Amino acid sequence: MTPTTPSAQRPVIPDARLSEVQSLFQPDENATAFLEVDLDGSLKFHKSALILTDRRLLARAEGQKNWQIWDLQSDSRLLLSDHAGVGSLELMTQGRRQAVWRFTLGLQASASRMVAQLERRAAQLGGEGRPLQAALSEAVCPVCQAPLEEGADECTRCGREDLAPPSTWTLLKLWRFGRPYRNQLLLGFALTLASTAATLVPPYMTMPLMDEVLIPYQNGKPIDASLVALYLGGLFAAALLAWALGWAKTYILALVSERIGADLRTTTYQHLLSLSLEYFGGRRTGDLIARIGNETDRINVFLSLHLLDFATDVLMIVMTAVILFTINPTLAVITLLPLPFIGWLIHVVRDRLRTGFEKIDRVWAEVTNVLADTIPGIRVVKAFAQEDREAQRFKDANRHNLQVNDRLNRVWSLFAPTVALMTEVGLLVVWGFGIWLVAHDRITVGVLTAFLAYIGRFYTRLDSMSRIVSHTQKAASGAKRIFDILDHVSSVPEPTQPVALPARVTGRITVREAGFRYGNRAVIRNLDLEIAPGEMIGLVGHSGSGKSTLVNLICRFYDVSEGVIELDGVDIRQLRIADFRRQIGLVLQEPFLFFGTIADNIAYGKPDATREEIIAAARAAHAHEFILRMPQGYDSLVGERGQGLSGGERQRISIARALLINPRILILDEATSAVDTETEKEIQKALDNLVRGRTTIAIAHRLSTLRKADRLVVMDKGVVVEEGNHDQLMALEAAYWRLYQAQQRQAESEGAVLGGVVQEEVKA
């Protein structure tokens, strides 16, 4: 991108402000950045405007009359820092702080642009100093920090459309899943039409039966048997037809909706898997399981049952109305009169029910969350004898669930009887008005009976139709929760035009000026690191120093918010995620074994591996022997979290898993810290096989395990503080030295107490 001043593309200062500040500027003074901070010195919400020009910095708090002005000098700097959601921007000149402004983190991006502008300017003024954050001065998306394309106002990476409030219309989005089945759906609709029409024949038959058979008989005429047989035959034929058509439509539509539901579930799960770890970090397992399991099912039932019924009902009502009008318009008007009223009632209740159902969903997720929290932590619960407390927590969540349900049921229970009452009233009106019409000889008794037969059904349909309100709301809130997942754009997006990796990846990793923020906390700041192919790096530092985050960034579980990470000189964001991850072997502190055989677990990253390859990998990982000692050898089943295997054994299986995919880059995240020293030696042997010839990044709490590392990188608070081998770092007598001394002391004191066996602390 060419370093043009933003003023060339769009105005730096918003038009509304321009008039009042124009007079402040000296001749040929150009504004280069504008920022409106939203907090004052005591962190109260109060706006202040900041204008950076090529020679001065101007600031004015809202409500103040005069602008404060600082002249820029060659050593003027703006320092940007943040803590707990508040960013501060400090103007430093000659080692003194001239002023400080504070703002909430939403303004971070604009603030860093201003910093970059000043740095660029200061570099010009003083001739020294490198524009550190030049990259940031490009327009970046305020949401995901991705650089915007030139001239684009909207970020293509995250987009903001998912921030529009969803509604019942969310259900229309389901059409995306219905489209592949449109032919079946069309057929189903035609069948629905036909079957509904068929069910409307019998009431029509009551008219001639009454007028031509029964009434004449009462007036003294004999019953015409052939006529009766004709009508009854017609009735029976219509019933049979309705039965057959009804069966066909229900079957076809249920078939289709079941498929739509299955597609929805698969697509959602597939999408969920593609989301970044960041997404999973912010969600609870129970909630996600509920969404994919229950919500898709709810939508499915809605489509196959409720929506179908509703469509049938609407058709029925429309057709009935048409028939009634053709028989007698006056009576039809009276009959249909309650309809708008019921429509209004439905509308009123609809709102309350929707919020109610959403609430129930949330409360329900709360109940399952208690379970999801407690069951994996059952050892802690039992160890601290807190079963009663957890039971109480569940009880409370359940009681809350009851309360919310009770409140909703109060509205809901009133709804159905009200509709029923209206049905009765409607019938009463038709009876009354019908009798009056018959008395005035305006209609025959047959017409009245037909009307009563029609609207007897008519109102029951209205009753069931009113239920669609709640069903739609339930399905809509379910659909919303599903589309929350589906519409979530991964914060680790696949590149639109991926760069292909060369056939032989050397494994050079370059981290340049990387920064990463987790929530409102900057975890990695301005980090530079160069790892040569085949080099083994040991990452050292206190917990919380950003080691694991750095590794997660290198694995691209998250994307850096600033800077770049490159593999063989290619930004990893330009590579296809799967291609890139295939280059990485990961061995974690707590190896996760999936339910399945040991062989399946080893071959997890390469499902088509041959049995020989699996055994070779297991041998190299020193896992072969203990696997053979198991009753079913490689076919032994290992359960959830690999129970039945020791920590060391599980770890060696996961090492074999990493070995099998033969990655160029190896990441050992505290691979040996969860086991005792004896096992550690075993694992270490396995690891040595693994590390050979690969670029390796090892995180270890225990410094002794990093002796083989070519280079140690000491991290503290998200920055690299020292680099070098063990001896060099010891000679520095700084951060590494302190860490080492502390561990030596600990090892000695533990050695004294435990007789040489270093005991691992119990992991909670």
Place this chain on the structure above:
Amino acid sequence: MSSLERNPMGRWVWTDAHGVRHEQVIVVRAYPVTAPEQGVGIMDAEGHELAWFDRLDQVTQRLQEQLRAAIAEREFLPEIQRLKAVSSLVTPSVWTVDTDRGEARFMLKGEEDIRRLTGKTLIVSDVDGVQYLIRDPLALDKHSRKLLDRFM
């Protein structure tokens, strides 16, 4: 005599009882929400504890003022006193609220960003990670409660 002063760079400097100066210290509360007046610590730039005060009101007047000033410029947890309006009843939604620090607008990304801290206290995190506190939802006025209820 120990003291907490600001240097020309605007950073806080702690001079302990032995007269040792510690540059760039930060003052933190142990329980900013549940017991703001108790448990205040001074930490150095590496995050090691330099001093600890059980209660804020038990230190000298001067120190107390300095401690409060240092806390005030770091701590930011606006307490929502009133929900004035929400852009929509389903998330994402832009909330306009009155806080103890003035009126604020922020975007709530999802209902899961409203979390229960301890007891009744709620923490609301906005889309940028700024956190807001609702000390007692039941103590809010009816309008606010009604709006909040739609998200809870």
